[in-house]
Amino acid sequence: MAERADIKDFLTTRRARLTPEQAGLPDFGGRRRVPGLRREEVALLAGMSVEYYVRLERGNASGVSGSVLDGISRALQLDDAEHAHLHDLVSAANDGKRPSRRRTRTGYRQISENMQRTLDAMYTVPAYVQNGRLDIVATNALGRAMFSEMYVDEHRPANFARFLFLDSRSPSFYFDWEDAARQTVALLRSEAGRAPHDRALSDLVGELSTRSHAFRTRWASHDVREHRTGIKEIHHPAVGDLHLTYEAMNPTSDRGILFVVYTAEPGSASHERLQLLANLTATNPSAPQDYPSR
Numbered sequence: 639m640a641e642r643a644d645i646k647d648f649l650t651t652r653r654a655r656l657t658p659e660q661a662g663l664p665d666f667g668g669r670r671r672v673p674g675l676r677r678e679e680v681a682l683l684a685g686m687s688v689e690y691y692v693r694l695e696r697g698n699a700s701g702v703s704g705s706v707l708d709g710i711s712r713a714l715q716l717d718d719a720e721h722a723h724l725h726d727l728v729s730a731a732n733d734g735k736r737p738s739r740r741r742t743r744t745g746y747r748q749i750s751e752n753m754q755r756t757l758d759a760m761y762t763v764p765a766y767v768q769n770g771r772l773d774i775v776a777t778n779a780l781g782r783a784m785f786s787e788m789y790v791d792e793h794r795p796a797n798f799a800r801f802l803f804l805d806s807r808s809p810s811f812y813f814d815w816e817d818a819a820r821q822t823v824a825l826l827r828s829e830a831g832r833a834p835h836d837r838a839l840s841d842l843v844g845e846l847s848t849r850s851h852a853f854r855t856r857w858a859s860h861d862v863r864e865h866r867t868g869i870k871e872i873h874h875p876a877v878g879d880l881h882l883t884y885e886a887m888n889p890t891s892d893r894g895i896l897f898v899v900y901t902a903e904p905g906s907a908s909h910e911r912l913q914l915l916a917n918l919t920a921t922n923p924s925a926p927q928d929y930p931s932r
Contacts, residue, residue: 640834641697641727641730641731641834642696642697642698642699642731643697644697644727644730644731644830644831644834644860645694645695645697645699645724645727645728645731646695646696646697647858647860648723648724648727648860649694649695649710649714649724650695651859651860651861652714652716652720652860653674653675653677653680653695653714654672654673654674654675655673655674656674656675656714656715657674657675658675658679660715661675661679661683661713661715663675663679663682663683675714677691677692677695680710680713680714683712683713684706684709684710684712684713685709686706686709690706691710694706694710697731699727699728699731699732700732702728702732704725707721707724707725707728708721710724711724718864719824719828719862719863719864720862722828722831722864723827723828723831723862726831726832727831730831730834749767749775749776749895753767753776753889753897754776757776757777757778757781758778758779760778760780760899761778761779761780761916761920762780762913762916763780763899763900763901763912764778764780764781764783764784764785764882764899764900764912765777765778765780765781765897765898765899765900766778766781766782766785766898767889767895767896767897767898768798768895768896768898769894769895769896770825770828770829770832770833770836770839770894770895771797771799771826771829771836771838771839771842772797772798772799772822772825772826773795773796773797774788774795774796774797774798775795775895779919779920780912780915780916780919781900783876783915783916783918783919784872784874784880784900784915786874786875786876787801787805787807787808787811787875788801788805790805790807791805797842798822799822799823799826799842799846799853800842800845800846802815802818802819802822803819803822803846803849803850803852803853804846804849804850810873811872811873811874812871812872812873813871813872813873813879814871819852819853819856820856820861821863821868823853823856823857823859823861824861824862824863825863825864825865826839826842826843826857827857827860827861827862828862828863828864830843831862843857865886865896865898866885866886867883867884867885867886868883868884869881869882869883869884870882870883870884870900874911874915876915876918877911877912877914877915877918878911879907879908879911880902880908880911880912881902881906881908882900882901882902882908882912883900883901883902883903884898884899884900884901885898885899885901886898887899
């Protein structure tokens with residue numbers, strides 16, 4: 639039943655955000671009872687009967703083909719992350735099995751010694767490994783130093799979502815807390831589609847929903863995204879403002895985790911501050927959270 643409800647809520651929220659004009663349909667005016675597109679308009683754009691689309695939006699995904707989902711994705715103008723999420727939701731509703739391309743899971747576990755050595759060798763850039771629940775599974779010294787505020791709390795594993803929504807330090811740590819919150823929830827929502835039976839993920843979402851109104855309202859939006867490349871802007875307590883870019887990669891040995899590396903533009907103030915943080919880390923590698931505030 640939860641999977642069927644997720645399909646309904648996801649399609650409803652995607653439909654509500656798209657106007658007839660944006661979809662290339664004529665708007666004959668008059669009062670519309672629902673925001674965005676009507677169900678019959680989505681069905682028209684997707685090339686299917688209204689009855690068929692209504693059945694799917696109510697969560698009945700039995701026998702729905704990939705081509706049908708592709709048509710709905712085009713009609714609702716879904717991006718790649720949303721398109722993949724819709725496929726995941728339908729797969730979970732049908733039989734609880736993940737597609738082979740997404741079969742690996744993201745339980746908290748130790749990484750291989752070789753991967754840890756690779757992390758440790760990258761001493762000039764912050765790098766870490768995270769799972770789909772946004773737990774930090776492993777990190778190098780500079781990565782731990784960069785996110786030292788997350789390690790003040792003794793809860794382990796350190797988790798980006800828990801820090802952002804439950805730790806009073808997060809609003810001063812992130813330049814744009816609202817954007818970080820929106821992206822974090824969207825990443826967790828994507829993972830929930832891939833791993834609907836992950837008990838640890840369900841527990842995390844339940845904890846955040848119970849303790850954080852900010853999380854609860856964003857979770858209801860059903861937004862999703864993938865974590866591949868982007869910009870991270872933070873205020874570090876030791877070295878000040880850092881404007882960094884990141885790349886996230888799936889190790890070939892385990893697609894259930896991401897290898898994330900941050901860099902700064904050479905010659906920039908952020909590059910100099912990152913070098914300073916590396917020097918501080920080299921002299922005090924065991925307790926990066928004890929740096930004096932700046």
